[in-house]
Amino acid sequence: MHITSLEGFLSLVRDELGLDTAGVEAADADLADLPGWDSLNLLRMVVLLEEHGRPVPVHRLLQARTLQEIYTFAKE
Amino acid sequence: MTAGHGAPGTSALGPPLGEPIAVTPQGDSWDRVRDDLATLGSAIVHARLSDLEGHLPSGDGLRALLGRDWTRYLDLTHADVRHRYAASRMLLKYAAAAVLDGDPDELELAYGPTGRPYLRGCDQIDISLSHTDDLLLVGLTTRGLIGVDAERTDREMYDSGLGRHICTPYELVLLAGMAPEERNQGLVRLWTLKEAYSKAIGQGMQFRFTEFGFGPDGRPVRVQRPDGTEGTGDEWLFRTVVLDGYFVSAAVYDAGFGPLWDTHITTMLDQDCVEAVTEALDREDTARHPAGDQDEEV
Numbered sequence: 001m002h003i004t005s006l007e008g009f010l011s012l013v014r015d016e017l018g019l020d021t022a023g024v025e026a027a028d029a030d031l032a033d034l035p036g037w038d039s040l041n042l043l044r045m046v047v048l049l050e051e052h053g054r055p056v057p058v059h060r061l062l063q064a065r066t067l068q069e070i071y072t073f074a075k076e
Numbered sequence: 077m078t079a080g081h082g083a084p085g086t087s088a089l090g091p092p093l094g095e096p097i098a099v100t101p102q103g104d105s106w107d108r109v110r111d112d113l114a115t116l117g118s119a120i121v122h123a124r125l126s127d128l129e130g131h132l133p134s135g136d137g138l139r140a141l142l143g144r145d146w147t148r149y150l151d152l153t154h155a156d157v158r159h160r161y162a163a164s165r166m167l168l169k170y171a172a173a174a175v176l177d178g179d180p181d182e183l184e185l186a187y188g189p190t191g192r193p194y195l196r197g198c199d200q201i202d203i204s205l206s207h208t209d210d211l212l213l214v215g216l217t218t219r220g221l222i223g224v225d226a227e228r229t230d231r232e233m234y235d236s237g238l239g240r241h242i243c244t245p246y247e248l249v250l251l252a253g254m255a256p257e258e259r260n261q262g263l264v265r266l267w268t269l270k271e272a273y274s275k276a277i278g279q280g281m282q283f284r285f286t287e288f289g290f291g292p293d294g295r296p297v298r299v300q301r302p303d304g305t306e307g308t309g310d311e312w313l314f315r316t317v318v319l320d321g322y323f324v325s326a327a328v329y330d331a332g333f334g335p336l337w338d339t340h341i342t343t344m345l346d347q348d349c350v351e352a353v354t355e356a357l358d359r360e361d362t363a364r365h366p367a368g369d370q371d372e373e374v
Contacts, residue, residue: 033152038208039271039281040231040238047237058241062281 003052009071016048017041027068034067049074093315093326096120096213101131101166106174109216113175118217118328120224121171122319125210128163140181141166164207168193171214172203177340192278204275204326211322220331223276225268226324233267234260242267244289246304261323265316266290268325272314273299276327290314 003009010021019036020026031037042061049056054074064070094112099105099121112119132138139146145165152158169180172195176183184196193203204215204224215224233239239248247266251259269290274283288307289300297314299307313328 029153030151033154033157035154035156040227040233040267042281043238043241044236046241058281058284 003049003054003071003074006068006071009074010067012048012052013045013067017044021067027071028066030065031067045070092116093118093313093328094120095317096122096319096324099123099167099171100127101170109171110175113216113218117219117330118215118222118313118326119171119175120213120215120324120326121167122211122213122226122324123163123167125160125163125207125212128166128212129159132159132162132166138162141169143181143184145185160207160212164205164212167212168203168205168214171216172198172201175201175216188278190278190280190282192275192280204272206271206275208322211320213324215326215328217328219328219333221276221278221329223272223274223327224325225271225275226319226322227264227268227271229261229264229318229321229323231264232260233263239263240286242270242285244286244300244302244304246300246302247289250292262292265293265323265325268323269297269314269316269327272325272327273312276329 003012006027010027013019014021019034046056046058046061056073060073061070064073094116097105097108099109100123109119109121133141142149142162142165149158149161152161165185169183172183173180176198185193186196187193193205195201195203200218202217202220202222204222206213206225208226209228211226213224213226215222239251243251243266251262254262270285274280287302289302290297291300299312301307311330313330316323316325
């Protein structure tokens with residue numbers, strides 16, 4: 001799975017982090033409104049993006065409010 | 077993490093932090109919470125989400141309980157997230173009301189720039205909140221600052237490559253020196269300590285976790301520099317306990333004020349503020365009733 005599309009990214013998050021990202025609304029949901037999201041998952045996201053060749057530093061991810069924003073950072 | 081190092085929680089410095097106390101809103105353990113706060117200057121309470129469900133009010137009752145958090149509550153769309161949000165605020169307000177001898181509905185939670193909660197108008201008591209899975213945790217202190225955190229002891233961290241994002245070089249060496257089956261729990265313990273400390277200082281993860289660390293369990297716990305040398309003194313108290321499959325850590329900054337013997341809400345006003353208001357009222361009274369003026373206001 002590669003981070004080449006938002007759909008692919010959401011699938012990756014679902015498979016690797018175990019978060020419910022079904023439905024397009026998950027991309028725009030506030031992270032605080034995403035069941036299971038916590039600060040440890042934020043760090044797991046850092047590792048996940050690194051492993052897929054899209055490193056985003058922690059301080060940058062802390063600015064993201066949604067998965068869509070994280071995806072945007074990863075594409076930059 | 078505990079094998080050969082003593083049980084978690086044996087490593088506090090200075091005045092001890094008490095065991096987390098199980099509570100429910102109408103339960104009978106609030107006296108223990110008040111006792112801990114009075115004698116130790118801090119108290120930690122916990123509850124299960126499932127145990128609070130029957131106590132959560134609905135409609136106007138919930139709105140009154142949540143106060144200014146009501147709008148945030150309405151913004152949450154997922155039922156489970158909403159439920160946890162309401163339950164955690166209820167626990168926090170009940171805990172604060174118990175030690176302040178006040179009404180939970182009358183207490184107002186506010187948040188600092190980094191999201192750190194505090195009790196508006198009661199700045200002599202500090203609070204911290206944590207929840208994970210079914211466990212809700214609240215810390216209270218009159219000593220200065222408090223941060224609490226909880227995490228499942230078996231949450232996978234070490235094999236996920238998280239260590240280098242969490243640990244100092246010294247901590248990585250310590251973990252590598254542990255038996256393989258102990259490394260994950262060792263990392264989870266460090267994580268909860270770092271979360272608790274960063275919450276206490278109001279930084280959260282803005283303060284890079286790789287830039288401060290903690291030593292192994294079973295010894296006095298202090299904040300360390302990345303190379304393992306001592307970073308803070310005994311003004312910081314730490315404690316970690318294992319509670320029903322969770323690591324629970326607390327960090328308390330002791331500002332040196334000592335425990336407050338009276339935490340009633342009516343006596344929790346900042347003394348400097350009270351004196352300033354009293355002086356202002358006295359000046360106003362003198363201006364309106366100069367010496368020799370015998371008029372009486374009714």
